[in-house]
Amino acid sequence: MYVKRVYAPTVREALAMARDELGPAALVLSTELVPASGWRGWLGQRVVRLTAAAERGLAATPTAASAASRLSEDRTDVPADRQPAAGARAGVIARLVAAGMTRALAEAVAARMSDAECRGNADRGLRRALVAELEGSSAADAAYARYEVFVGPPGVGKTTTIAKIAAQECIAGGQALGLVSADGFRAGAIEQLRGYASVMGMPFRIARTAGEFEQALGTTRHTALVDTAGRSPIDANISALFQVLDRKRSVRTHVVLAADTSAATARRLLDRYAPLRPSRVVITKIDESDSMLPLFDAVRERGLPVSYLTAGQRVPEDLWRATPASLASALLGEPAMEEALCH
Numbered sequence: 001m002y003v004k005r006v007y008a009p010t011v012r013e014a015l016a017m018a019r020d021e022l023g024p025a026a027l028v029l030s031t032e033l034v035p036a037s038g039w040r041g042w043l044g045q046r047v048v049r050l051t052a053a054a055e056r057g058l059a060a061t062p063t064a065a066s067a068a069s070r071l072s073e074d075r076t077d078v079p080a081d082r083q084p085a086a087g088a089r090a091g092v093i094a095r096l097v098a099a100g101m102t103r104a105l106a107e108a109v110a111a112r113m114s115d116a117e118c119r120g121n122a123d124r125g126l127r128r129a130l131v132a133e134l135e136g137s138s139a140a141d142a143a144y145a146r147y148e149v150f151v152g153p154p155g156v157g158k159t160t161t162i163a164k165i166a167a168q169e170c171i172a173g174g175q176a177l178g179l180v181s182a183d184g185f186r187a188g189a190i191e192q193l194r195g196y197a198s199v200m201g202m203p204f205r206i207a208r209t210a211g212e213f214e215q216a217l218g219t220t221r222h223t224a225l226v227d228t229a230g231r232s233p234i235d236a237n238i239s240a241l242f243q244v245l246d247r248k249r250s251v252r253t254h255v256v257l258a259a260d261t262s263a264a265t266a267r268r269l270l271d272r273y274a275p276l277r278p279s280r281v282v283i284t285k286i287d288e289s290d291s292m293l294p295l296f297d298a299v300r301e302r303g304l305p306v307s308y309l310t311a312g313q314r315v316p317e318d319l320w321r322a323t324p325a326s327l328a329s330a331l332l333g334e335p336a337m338e339e340a341l342c343h
């Protein structure tokens with residue numbers, strides 16, 4: 001009995017390769033998705049590993065010999081000109097899905113790739129297509145709203161994100177900002193933001209009640225970045241704050257979520273914060289997550305664009321505006337995110 005293991009982008013191609021090698025009677029023993037060896041840059045980097053067996057090998061025949069030369073166990077790439085376009089496109093979709101993308105997003109990205117890009121095994125085409133597809137999913141707003149409000153569960157990085165935004169703006173000599181802490185429930189929370197405000201010489205107001213909040217917003221002459229407590233939005237204190245905000249114009253609310261949030265949890269949290277009418281999502285702690293694809297899919301499903309990305313604790317370095325390019329880098333898990341984002 002001859003046993004042969006082959007690697008290919010799709011099961012169909014792997015089967016064709018195995019039959020080329022072992023003959024049409026080859027019996028499939030197993031198929032698995034495994035990390036590809038030797039491929040660079042592909043998202044997910046997975047291929048189909050198919051193990052097949054036959055009574056007799058065909059290695060001596062000219063056809064099998066030529067097939068063997070391109071089906072060695074170490075090679076996972078099929079020569080570009082031998083892949084039919086539909087098969088190559090299906091292969092791209094299969095790899096993206098294997099990497100954790102929803103089929104809908106994978107198909108949308110693949111649909112933006114040319115046949116040559118699908119066949120070419122080049123990550124550039126994939127990146128370009130992903131960036132184009134993410135055009136509507138990012139909101140790197142050029143101008144601030146009068147009130148930029150950050151809500152979300154405790155510990156996701158709301159206060160740190162506000163500090164990063166304020167510090168980057170301060171260093172760039174950009175717009176004057178004021179900070180308002182409506183996170184009056186935790187003793188350390190106010191001090192944390194007060195410390196940053198004082199270092200940056202920014203106005204800082206504290207609001208423990210709706211009345212104080214109204215007053216704080218009224219006395220802030222600049223755009224205010226509003227930090228809130230990580231409490232449930234149905235909590236009486238939070239809803240009182242939002243009643244104050246309801247009477248204001250130019251309010252932009254960001255839901256802050258950590259990158260490793262599962263799709264189900266993200267959906268639940270987005271539902272929970274929906275009454276606050278958020279229009280943006282901030283994705284934090286990308287550095288601590290293997291993949292932000294599940295969270296991103298839930299966010300995309302709700303039609304909410306991403307405003308900021310954070311990948312580290314450093315203030316102000318580890319924050320980026322979400323652009324299609326920076327979002328693509330984050331989704332692709334590119335290690336040199338900083339570098340990618342500068343371009």
Ligand SMILES: Nc1nc2c(ncn2[C@@H]2O[C@H](COP(=O)(O)OP(=O)(O)O)[C@@H](O)[C@H]2O)c(=O)[nH]1
Pocket residue numbers: 152153154155156157158159160161230284285286287288310311312313318
């Ligand atoms: N690794 C990592 N840690 C972060 C990031 N953003 C915030 N943190 C940390 O998460 C913890 C909670 O942050 P904080 O801003 O207080 O969260 P909040 O309760 O939502 O205001 C702190 O230790 C932060 O330094 C990030 O992007 N990556």
Ligand SMILES: [Mg+2]
Pocket residue numbers: 158159160183189227228
């Ligand atoms: Mg906080």
